[in-house]
Amino acid sequence: MMATTHVFAGLAVVAPIAYLVPEFAATLAIGSILGGLAPDFDLVLAHRRTLHFPVAGLAVAVPAVVLATVAPSSLTLALAAFAVAAWLHAASDSIGGGPEMDPWNDRSERAVYDHVRGRWIRPRRWIRYDGAPEDAALAIALAIPALLVFDGRFTAVIVGGVTVSLVYALCRRRLVAWTPDWLE
Template sequence: MAPTHVAMSLALAAAVVFVAPAAAPLVVAAALVGGVFPDLDMVVGVHRRTLHQVEAFVVGSVGFGAVALLTGDPLAAAAATGFVAAALHCAADYLGGSSEARPWEARTDRGVYVRSLGGWVEPRRLAAYDGSPGDLALAAALSVPGLLTLGDGPRGILLASLAVGVGYTLVRKRVPQLSGRAPAVTAALVALYSVLVRRR
């Protein structure tokens, strides 16, 4: 679910900020954008296929990561973080449940589309399904690094995102049509963070 992707992205940002504290605002923003970007294919295209471009994300991660390491450029560090967050998003979808209205029924083997492997890769179902109690527990665990190390803006985003995750988990099986619909609050959280960063 989106809160898990947000938490994972901000955990990544916390690690990058530890190494490159001067790039913190850019890194946090890039991590959030990269972490939620692939799910825009719920709106345009085929979910977990159109914008889940794992190969492109890996190339971007390596390229911008190399530039960041060689030059120390904060923009390159932010770009690398965004690409890594997007790649991690795809990996999380692969490790989670299938992309379907009732993923707990496991009627499809569509985890994520990987072009270099020639099509859909079967999900591992380590988190049973999007919005499962295990998914929520993972989101909570992944929130810890960001809550402990990042500033007030990212902490607020994490807490709000976890609140959305709790609500989503409570209604997930009762409202199957929620599958494939990213909570609109994710975009609102990114916008809120941008406002908070500008006020500093």
């Protein structure tokens, strides 16, 4: 899935909480945006392994949510939003495709690494590849609750993210031809 889909998924999760406690809306938004993006910083390391914790991430997310519930503050809510969005990103990578740039000719059976069982989870391909039409549709659907709840500067960020998603999805198949071999 696209990075923007992961970000919008995190925002959709925190949107109802931000609606209930608007004084923490900005904190929740920033925490979930960073958490949605963070796992893919392992692109330069072992992608979908070093910073992706589809199973173990839950062991961090649950206590973080409990802590934020019993002791709500900007810090605990930001950490909880970050942990939940990062776990959701890693877990949901398993319902997408593999990390390959060219899923039409080169298919990988490695969706995301499960550190607990010490093996790769295979891609379910409910979202066939990042930037697929269903990925763009999911990104837009997930962006709606965030657009309704968050205001001001976040509206600009969300609308910008939707625009980037649509452009990427429209160009996705052509990107393969434009990518030099050494980058794949």
